[in-house]
Amino acid sequence: MSDGKQTLGSTLRRIVFCSTPVALSSLLFLSACRSDSIPQPAASATDAAPATGDAYVEASIADASYLNPLLASDSASGNICSLVYNGLVKYDKDLRLVGDLAESWEVRSGGTEILFHLRPDVRWHDGAPFTADDVRFTYQRLTDPAVKTPYGVDFELIRRVDVPDPHTVRVVYKEPFVPALESWGMGIVPKHIFSAGDFNTHPANRRPIGTGPYKFLEWKTDEKIVLTANPDYFEGRPRLDRYIFRIIPDSSVQFLELRQQSIDSMALTPDQFKAYPEFFRHYNKYRYPAFAYTYLGFNLENPLFRDRRVRRAVALALDRSEIIDGVLLGVGRPATGPFPPTSWAFNPDVADIPFDPVKAKALLATAGWTDTDGDGWLDRGGQKFEFTLMTNQGNKPRELCALILQNHLAKIGIRVQVRILEWSSFLHNYVDKKRFDAVILAWSLSRDPDQYSIWHSSQRKEGQYNFVGYANREVDMLLERGRREFDFEKRRALYHRMHAILAEDLPYIFLYYPDSLPTIHTRFVGPEVAAAGIGWNFREWFVPKSLQKYRYAS
Amino acid sequence: MWSLTLQRFRKNKLALAGSAILALLVLLALLAPVLVAMDPLQQDVVQRLRPPSWSHWMGTDDLGRDVFSRVLFGTRISLVVGIVAVGLALLIGTSAGLVAGFYGGWVDTLFMRLIDVLLCFPAIFLILMVIAFLEPNILNVVVIIGLTSWMGLARLVRGECLSLRERDFMSAARALHLSTPRLLFVHLLPNVASPVLVAATLGVGGAILTESALSFLGLGVQPPTASWGNILAVGKDYIHIAWWLSLFPGLAILVTVLAFNLLGEGLRDVLDPRMD
Amino acid sequence: MPAYFAKRLLFLVPLLVGITLVTFGVMQLAPGKPTDMVTDMNVKASAEAKERLIKLYGLDKPWHVQYWDWLKRFARLDFGRSFRDDRPVLRKIGERLPATLLLNVSSLLLIFLIALPIGILSAVKQDSLWDKSLTVFVFIGFSVPTIWLALLAMITFGLKLGWLPISGLRSLTYDEMSLGAQCLDLARHLALPVLVSAFTGLAGLSRYVRNGLLEVIRQDYIRTARAKGLPENRVILKHALRNTLIPVVTLVGLLLPDLIGGSFIFETIFAYPGMGRLGFDAIMARDYPVIMGVGTIAALLTLVGNFLADVAYAYVDPRIRYQGK
């Protein structure tokens, strides 16, 4: 979901959306996050002179589906698309929106009109020039009912897209919509290729032709996807000759391959990250917060959780450091609200909820919950305090989390049944129909802080994302204003306020922000953790001539 | 005949070994709560992923739970799933086979064609599909393994019935105007018991393997309940740092399934009438 | 006899329809839709986008209409397109088939190569220490959890000893290799999966050969063969084994679906691009056309396999071959 690319994970593990190790490459170019205080690895080849050549082999859990940014909804496809295609804008290392295919842009008419000035010198991989028509064509496909894209929603607010000249695009919105700008990070597809044939089944979805730093070379189903450096890239040729995306569907096997040095990079699990240092003799490890958080969501229509004191008591009863130790081996941090600490919307004044089971018990007592019959479980009016905690099957951190929560709540006399359900069944039979007491889920977030669909009271219908049933007038108002406010400072204040309210109201208990844990072979020079993660300068990475492993005839 | 069988059984060392292992497993499963001081669900995050020691014979898992207790309690799951699933298959298979084999004619044709259809499904495909689409839990696992494994038994029973039908004692029984159910259960069933017993014993091993594979995929017995497949799945994730987490459940599956197979093969040798 | 086989062939049609109907039915039990993978919990996907996708995939129609549509296409051997990437199901299957066949045929050959001698030795030396050890050996293979063994093998031979690559079908530099090097590369990559899968598959055939041979050795014609002064190995290898192996020929027919259908867990562990992963991923992603395609082809192959087994049996066994002539 971040930057318009849902992190699908492998179907096997059903990581499905967000959370858990976000693949390193999903952070390439369009990612966020600030450098962390962890010891940065000592690179072994830093002093060598830049050189071209060699290949970068990255392991992926799943194969790609469409190499078309409009159709791709899985992280594997998203990673490849981000190297082959460009959007009009992108996030830089400090998470500021900067031009990509667009040299610059102007926001006009109170935010209802954006004028993009395109780079004049860009060519598609097949040599055809890139023009404003391609942008308009991409927009048309995004809103074409026959195109199987899940990303139409951001573009439905557009009234029209004009092309005053080949290097200018004017987008007219029905109403001011701040996240619109970010939505133009969507990869632009070539009109001259796609205008012939069906968009959904077009051969170019398997053999993409983009504008990006890497050109598509080959795709061996379920084995690998190979990209080769684009010598004519408008920002300059990438130094690494090849980008090889190797599909290894099992994380343990990836790790074995890593130890054999047959892959150069993978996303580590916390346990792998913490494994013996000798495993990493040839690798540097990196760590920075992922743009995501895991939460315990209450069904606010359930009388049990309507009382804010109860929700607060549950929050106090949770030892979050133990959760983070247990689930993430300490590779993560407690969450205070719906924005990760690397986001400008994050309100640093919101305090962590302390671990205080005594206070939790007292608070529950004021709400009428005490252990009157002495059986160790709280009760009120003859009814025990018990509920079912659900999460989806196949996501180990969530399962672990549920089990630890169960343990913690038992200590203050709340009996929790853990139920782990298959993803679809969980969502459709339980979450959508509000047939749950509490759930453990996670959101991975776009860089823009607009969370209208998660918190606005209009989004409570079946199948919508405010499934906990949260309704708060002030939050509604903040969300509505946040989407229209182009002034950065004012907008930040709105989201800081919302962060504070949600931390007080606790419709969710925000559990933790996981860390991204990529590892990269030491022969690569250039990886650097920034707010945008680690792949933001991938084009400049290189391997000194003497250390190069793979050779290609140019 | 039975004393003779017993005598031959005693001479079959492998079958004997198999049954000894199984007896031990059943005992362990029954006594699991007595034998282990630790609750298999008791977490202790501080003690996570500890190698085997005196206090944790098989080490601890990623939540600091005692692997020995979990493997021991897993014995219950595996044995129950294996035996109940095969029991279900036996019930369906034997009934279908008896009815088809005894009545013959269109009843037989109907059953056999049904079995043909069912046998055409790649069993694991069907199992995965049903489990994935329904809610994964132990009951569904047992039922689906049972429902997908009775066909072989039915064919076996039917075949034996058809050959028995032609034998003298059946015509004698018919001449005495014995009722159909009586004929089926009193006269036919004991005669098909031997091959069915062999197939069922081997089937339990297969069912245990299927269950562990499903649990391994997260489609079987759900955590926190300990099942060998679950423990193994966790073990796989930590294979590079915690060998004990995959070694012990792996061995448990190996030994149990092996025991059932040795017993089954032994029974085949012992009960084989051609050995006379 | 041709009439019998014709009848058998004709019978395949309703059988196939029945099978596809059941598969389709089971899919309808599933909660959720294939589009969920794209739209669920994806804040960027609005309810309208969801509706649109459902319509585009034809999932808004009642299931019997969907089934009928599928059946009509199937009659033209069109299995439709995958929901995941809009590619023809048959092509997706075709892409993975060679790899799976390569693996399964190699391991089947290896199984025959090892299981036959084991079975023969076990039968000839019935109840000896040889027989017992081999019995335990093959049953260990049968009983061992495959992934566990696979991981052990990968760690031992791949990581610790460094003899073989850990996973995958070929090296990244495969395309730059000479033909000979390519073959060697493939063989090295196949070694572990083939060995593991062969080891776990030994029991069936070796026990079959052993028990079959024991049965045949009791026959009068074996006594005749001995009585006419044949050396013992010729008695076993020519007279007894030939009779034992006749039913094995039918096994090959029955194995056909197994040859095509890969094991999911296995292929995942070995990062092997085969059919098992395709089928399993399709199930988990509710990729209906692929599920139907894989299921139907598997069923079809089972039917064809059974049929071929009968034909092969009739061909190999002279008692049936010359019946009625």
Add this chain to the structure above:
Amino acid sequence: MADPLLKIENLSVDYRRHGKRVHAVRDVSLELNEGETLGVVGESGCGKSTLAMAVLRLLPDRDSRIPGGKIFFRSQDLLALDAEPLRRIRGGQIAVIFQDPFSALNPVLTVGDQLEESMEVHGGGRDRAKTLSLLERVRLPDPERIYRAYPHQISGGQRQRACLALAIANRPALLIADEPTTALDVTLQKEILDLLDGLRRDLKMAILFITHNMGLVSQRTDRLAVMYAGEIVERGKTADVMSAPLHPYTAALLRSLPRLHKSAGKLPIIPGQPPDLSAVPGGCPFHPRCPRVFDPCAEHIPALLPHEGRSVSCHLYHSPVAAGR
């Protein structure tokens, strides 16, 4: 005269069955000269087939044991022979023809192949013409067709002729005929026996003729040995035994024979069953069924002792004291 062709000395054979030991042959001694025909007669289960199979050591290794005795063939102890020399004798100097022509030939090999194979392993090589002449020699019609045929494609009589051809393929000095005609109908029986007679004369073979039917041996054998419960109870020239049986069992066997032209009447049947060889009655094994049983029979085991130019084991002829063993 030189040593006898075959000399069996005090041979015993045990079986293991149902975990019990069965004494199938007990302390049997026999001699057979070159070109001579010896009939071994007795009811089924009396051990005569076991005796015949023991000569060529064709008894199953697992279940049988020869606790004592010697079998000399041309002064060579067959029981002490290694596998290779034994193999050369089997089908070479000693051949066998079995009771059931339906199961005695390998169903998956052609008749021609099975014949040629026999000659091949005895150094004769594969010679189609020789094989065809062999088939002609046993008076098989259309030898070309039989040569190419599988056993199930020819009739029972033809199969037995083929077996006969197999037996004489290497011009054996001794043919063991184990109930060679029992499975055939009466007209065929005579044809086969006549053929056997002719071949014996032509090839100057000795024949050990095993049968339960005294009628068959009366005309065609030189000497007779009557077996009961694993022992020889009477032994002598065929004509002598047939005309004046000494042992009551021989007499009973003869009485139960259908006489030519008198077949309409009821045949007297020997009352009772031959004994279970795992629990042979004490004393004379025949005493429970013997019409002439008297005191010593239940007490003492009679010995096979000479009497009037033959041998008989019966207390009627030898006092039990002398027969003490």
